[in-house]
Amino acid sequence: MSEKTRSKPRGRSRHRRRRTALFAGVPLALASAGAMAYGGAFGVFGADTQPTASAATTSSLAGVTDVANGFASVNALGQNGTYGGRDGQTVTVKTLANLEKYATAAEPYIIVVAATINMNPVGKEIKVASDKTIIGSGTSGHIVGGGFFLGTGVHNVIIRNLTIRDAYQGVWNDKDNDFDAIQMDGAHHVWIDHNDLRHMADGLIDSRKDTTYLTVSWNKLSQENKAFGIGWTENTTADITIHHNWIRETEQRNPSTDNVAHAHLYNNYLEDEAGTSIKSSYGNYSRGRTNMVLENSYFQGMTNPVVRDATATVVQRGNVFSGTTGKNESGGSGAAWDPKKYYSYTLDKAADVPALLKSGVGPRSSVAKATTATTTAAAATTLTVAADGSGQYRTVQAAVNAVPANNPSRVVISVKPGTYRELVKVPSNKPHVTIQGSGGSRKDTTIVYNNASGTPKPDGSGTYGTGGSATVAVEADDFQARNLTISNDFDEAAHQDIAGQAVALRTAADKVFLDSVIVSGDQDTLLVDTASKDKLGRVYMTNSYVVGNVDFIFGRATAVIDKSVITLKKRWNGTSAGYITAPSTAANRKGILIANSTVNGDVSDRSFYLGRPWHAGGDASLDPQTTIRNTTLSAAIRTTPWTDMSGFSWKEDRFAEYQNKGAGAGAASTDRPQLTDSQATGQEVADWLGDWTPTAG
Numbered sequence: 001m002s003e004k005t006r007s008k009p010r011g012r013s014r015h016r017r018r019r020t021a022l023f024a025g026v027p028l029a030l031a032s033a034g035a036m037a038y039g040g041a042f043g044v045f046g047a048d049t050q051p052t053a054s055a056a057t058t059s060s061l062a063g064v065t066d067v068a069n070g071f072a073s074v075n076a077l078g079q080n081g082t083y084g085g086r087d088g089q090t091v092t093v094k095t096l097a098n099l100e101k102y103a104t105a106a107e108p109y110i111i112v113v114a115a116t117i118n119m120n121p122v123g124k125e126i127k128v129a130s131d132k133t134i135i136g137s138g139t140s141g142h143i144v145g146g147g148f149f150l151g152t153g154v155h156n157v158i159i160r161n162l163t164i165r166d167a168y169q170g171v172w173n174d175k176d177n178d179f180d181a182i183q184m185d186g187a188h189h190v191w192i193d194h195n196d197l198r199h200m201a202d203g204l205i206d207s208r209k210d211t212t213y214l215t216v217s218w219n220k221l222s223q224e225n226k227a228f229g230i231g232w233t234e235n236t237t238a239d240i241t242i243h244h245n246w247i248r249e250t251e252q253r254n255p256s257t258d259n260v261a262h263a264h265l266y267n268n269y270l271e272d273e274a275g276t277s278i279k280s281s282y283g284n285y286s287r288g289r290t291n292m293v294l295e296n297s298y299f300q301g302m303t304n305p306v307v308r309d310a311t312a313t314v315v316q317r318g319n320v321f322s323g324t325t326g327k328n329e330s331g332g333s334g335a336a337w338d339p340k341k342y343y344s345y346t347l348d349k350a351a352d353v354p355a356l357l358k359s360g361v362g363p364r365s366s367v368a369k370a371t372t373a374t375t376t377a378a379a380a381t382t383l384t385v386a387a388d389g390s391g392q393y394r395t396v397q398a399a400v401n402a403v404p405a406n407n408p409s410r411v412v413i414s415v416k417p418g419t420y421r422e423l424v425k426v427p428s429n430k431p432h433v434t435i436q437g438s439g440g441s442r443k444d445t446t447i448v449y450n451n452a453s454g455t456p457k458p459d460g461s462g463t464y465g466t467g468g469s470a471t472v473a474v475e476a477d478d479f480q481a482r483n484l485t486i487s488n489d490f491d492e493a494a495h496q497d498i499a500g501q502a503v504a505l506r507t508a509a510d511k512v513f514l515d516s517v518i519v520s521g522d523q524d525t526l527l528v529d530t531a532s533k534d535k536l537g538r539v540y541m542t543n544s545y546v547v548g549n550v551d552f553i554f555g556r557a558t559a560v561i562d563k564s565v566i567t568l569k570k571r572w573n574g575t576s577a578g579y580i581t582a583p584s585t586a587a588n589r590k591g592i593l594i595a596n597s598t599v600n601g602d603v604s605d606r607s608f609y610l611g612r613p614w615h616a617g618g619d620a621s622l623d624p625q626t627t628i629r630n631t632t633l634s635a636a637i638r639t640t641p642w643t644d645m646s647g648f649s650w651k652e653d654r655f656a657e658y659q660n661k662g663a664g665a666g667a668a669s670t671d672r673p674q675l676t677d678s679q680a681t682g683q684e685v686a687d688w689l690g691d692w693t694p695t696a697g
Contacts, residue, residue, distance in 0.1 A: 068158070068191040070215035070241025070264065073343050077155070077213065082189040084133030084158035085110040092137070094695075096120060103128045103148070112137050113162060116515070116696040118542075119146025122563065122596065123167055123179035123201060130154050136161040139363045140696055144543060145563060146179065147200070152186030152209070161363045163196040166516065166543035170565055170598030170632060173225045173251075177201035184211040185232075192216045196362040198441075199223040199516075199543070203253060207240065208232035215241045220362040222249045222440045231258025236289045239342070243267050246357040249441055252281045254302075259288035264339045265297060267348050269357045272301040274323075276443070279303065282327070286312040291334035293317070298353040299324050308332060320350040362440075381409070386416040396424045396435060396447060403430045410697045412436055415484065417444035423451070428475040428509070428531065434697060435472075437484035442518050445484040447472055452490040453524075454498030463498075466524055470506035475531065480513040480697060481505075488521040492572035500550070500572070503527045507539050507557065513694040514541040522569060523550035528557035533586055540685075540694045551582035554614060556622075558590045560688045561597060568601030568608050568636050576604035576636070581611030582645070583624040591625030591654065593688050599664065600634040610641040613653040618646070625654035627683050629675070637664030640671040658683070 067073070068082035075081060088108030093099045094115035102109045108131035124146040128134070134148070135141070135158070143164040150157055159182060167179035179201030184190060186209045197204040197219060203226035207214055210233050221227045227250040230240065239262040247254050248271040257263045265284060272280040283305040286292040289312060296318040299305040304326035308314045313332030321328060339345065348356055365382075383399040384391035391414075393399040399413045410432045417439035424447055426433050437445030451469040456462075467473075472486050490502035505519050506527040519526045525548035530537030539559040546553055547567040553559075570576050580599070585591035592611075613624035641657075641664075642650040657665075658675040668674035675683060 068215060069217065069345065070243065070343060071213045071239040071262070072189055072191040072215035072241070074213055074239070077188050079155050079189045079213070082156055082158060082191045082213070082215070084108075084156060084191070085131055086133070088131065093117075099134075100126050103132055103134060105129060108132065110135065113141035113143070115140060116142040116144060116694075118144045118563075119167070122146065122169075123177055125149035125180065125183060127151060128154060128157055131156045133158040133160070134162065135159075136163065136363050138365050139163070141363070142696055143181075147181040147183070150182075150184040150187035150190060150211075154184075154187040155189045157187070157189070158191045158193070159195065160191070160193045161195065163198075163363060165196070165198045165200070166563065167201040168199045168565070169201045170600055171201075174201045180204065180206050182206070183208065184214070185209040187211045187214075189213045190215075192219060194218045194361070194363060196220045196440075197222075197224075202226065203229055204250075205229070205255075206232075207238070210235050210237055212238040212240070214238070215243075216245060217241070218244045218357075218361050219246075220440050221245060221247045224249070225251045226253040228255035229253040230255050230260060230263075231287065233259055235259060236261050238262075240264070241339075241343075243345070244348075244357060244361065245269070246361045246440065247271070248273060249276060249278050250280065251278055254280065254283050254285070256282075256285040256287060257290045257292060260290045260292070262337060262339075262342070263290055263292040264295075265292060266295040266345070267350075267353055267356075268297045269353050270297070270299050270302050270305065271354075272303065274301060282307045283324075284314075286314045286332075288312060289334070291332075291337060293337065293339055294319060294330075296347045296350040296353070298322070298350050300354065304328075306330065318347070318350050320353075358440075382412045382414055384414050384416070385420075387418040387420060388416075391416055395422050396420055397422055400424060400426055400430065400433065403433060405429045407432055410434060412697075414438045415445050415447075419446045419448060421448055423449050423471060423473075425473045426476045426479055428477075431477045431479070432697075433476060433478075434480040434482070435484065436480075436482050439483070442483050442516055443485055446487060447484065448487040448489055450488060450490045451502065452488075452495065452498055453501035455490075466499075466501040466503060467506055467508075467527060467529065469501065469524075470503040470527065472505050474505070474507045474509055474512060477509045478511045479507070479509055480515065481517050482515040482696070483517070485518040485520060487518075488525070490522070492522060500524075507555075508537065510535070510537050511692055511694075512537075512539040513696075514539065514544055515694075515696065516543045517541075518545045518547070520545070520547040521552065522548055522572065523552065524548075524554060525552035526554070528553070528555040528559040528592070530555075530557050536589070538689060538692055540689060540692075542694075549578035551579050551612075551614070553580060553592060553594075554582035554584070556584040556586055556589075556591075556616070558585075558688055559592050560685050561592070561594045562685055563595075564597045566594070566597060566599045568599065568603045568634075570603055576607035578603075578607070579609045579612050579643070581626045582614040583611065583626050584614040584616040584619075584622055585625045585654075587621060587623040589623075589625075590688050592627070593683065593685065594626070594628045594631055595685055596630050598632045599637065599662075600632075601636060603636045605635040606638050608636045609638055609643050610657075611650075611655060612643045612645040613648050613650050613655075614645060615648045620648075623653055627654075627656050627658070627675070628660060629658035629680065629683065631660050632662040633660050633664030635663035639666055641666070642671070656683075
């Protein structure tokens with residue numbers, strides 16, 4: 001939205017080594033009755049809440065053990081290894097209610113999570129009972145905004161193949177919100193394997209209060225201040241195995257191991273990636289009276305890679321340290337011990353660990369195989385993109401071009417980590433497309449370009465308009481994007497001759513699902529539009545970031561930004577001033593809803609408006625709407641947070657707040673309308689989405 005043409009009609013609407021085989025995403029039982037496997041057999045994965053009948057099957061996870069290993073495999077405390085819900089029924093769940101129902105039940109269950117399940121309230125931790133396997137169906141099992149709690153005496157639990165993420169509340173070292181992915185207080189015989197754990201509010205894994213016979217293996221832990229804390233006890237009784245985990249973009253507790261009798265850490269990859277804002281304070285920490293054996297792990301760029309207290313012991317063997325600084329300690333007075341006296345294991349070469357873990361950690365994709373007549377839903381087609389030529393395509397647009405016109409089912413474009421400087425357009429005749437970064441962080445995969453309104457087109461046919469400047473343009477219904485960054489890095493300082501409108505992402509479609517993404521720019525970052533004024537266009541963004549300064553969330557779509565962070569950015573010349581939203585909603589439609597989110601940024605206090613009404617083209621029939629509710633507002637927000645635009649008064653349109661908090665929140669007044677409780681019941685997320693329930697695909 002041009003600052004130079006404020007009173008003129010806008011031009012915007014110009015418009016390991018290990019691969020996995022799964023049956024519907026679930027590893028199948030081993031034949032041996034004595035094996036510590038998932039056990040039980042798997043029949044049809046039917047409607048949510050229904051247990052499935054058993055059926056004879058023989059497939060297992062190809063190349064990935066189905067048997068608990070490490071200390072979780074040891075016969076102790078009356079529990080002979082860890083096999084989870086092997087002796088119970090298999091149920092498939094897609095809702096929070098049913099996940100909680102079966103996870104807390106007294107009976108054993110294998111619980112297959114086959115959807116994205118949002119915790120309510122944020123930070124909720126389901127109290128898992130003994131004898132449970134909770135496992136994601138392929139890569140579709142996501143737990144968002146909360147996690148699991150295993151209390152005193154809970155035992156024989158497997159948590160596997162899940163993505164548990166995004167309880168972050170906008171505070172990096174969060175002292176107020178104890179929102180973990182998995183917390184264990186006094187549990188035993190637990191196996192946490194092949195999960196993606198990231199971006200929670202306090203920590204990713206907490207093993208506390210004498211939790212023992214625990215194995216944590218093949219997980220990706222990232223985007224967190226505290227990765228993995230162990231201890232909170234004066235006793236020295238716990239036995240724990242931690243192997244083949246990739247820990248990156250974390251600052252502390254990597255892990256911090258306090259008063260553990262036998263801590264065996266091997267073949268882990270700790271990475272402090274250069275050029276990010278996150279800096280490790282330490283790596284593996286042996287605290288209290290911990291006796292740690294640390295073998296064949298790889299430490300990349302870590303500060304203080306191995307640290308021990310004077311009372312603790314660390315025995316190091318075969319580790320690799322690349323670009324590390326600070327403390328790298330070993331020794332201590334603890335009694336020597338050999339992990340092989342407790343269980344068998346095989347070490348991978350330390351030099352192979354980074355490549356091995358980058359390809360092997362986290363949830364495994366599903367490959368449907370069964371020996372029964374069961375029919376399962378067709379898996380999505382996957383196209384791979386890699387700038388280095390290791391995928392099917394080198395550019396994202398080439399993969400989009402390969403999607404058949406009017407494709408009837410989901411096509412996933414999996415984009416390997418890297419920076420893709422290109423323009424991407426998903427045309428209206430290619431629905432059901434997902435563009436998904438395959439890296440450990442949404443920052444690993446970036447699609448970026450630098451067009452702006454006024455940038456000359458390469459074919460000499462004129463200049464781009466605002467909408468035409470988008471780095472990624474989505475015109476196809478049922479589009480999804482996740483785990484990546486979409487950016488417009490137009491250099492306003494170098495191009496003061498043209499307008500600063502530079503869109504990162506433009507959507508002009510219905511049922512657009514944006515999950516765990518970063519959309520970054522300056523002015524006009526995120527354009528949520530519709531295919532035409534008379535068509536509905538719904539957008540749901542969750543667990544994401546939007547970065548910008550002027551009108552950077554704008555358009556006529558019915559758009560929800562939920563459980564996300566809106567980051568305010570200074571302008572090109574270092575000044576702080578801006579507008580978050582600029583809705584151009586049609587009458588009788590819903591506009592922009594920001595809910596359960598955080599607004600922050602390194603800008604001056606009282607310098608940003610929450611929004612203003614954009615009557616595109618001077619259209620007086622429009623009825624712009626922004627509602628911001630249950631959101632934390634920083635002091636950057638003005639005390640009179642709404643303002644007029646191009647001769648149209650915001651008071652004639654629909655702007656309101658409800659139960660916001662933080663330094664930028666304020667009491668109701670004529671300049672700051674607040675919804676009543678009754679009005680707020682009609683302005684929930686579900687009211688915006690109507691008959692659409694966004695589901696990862």
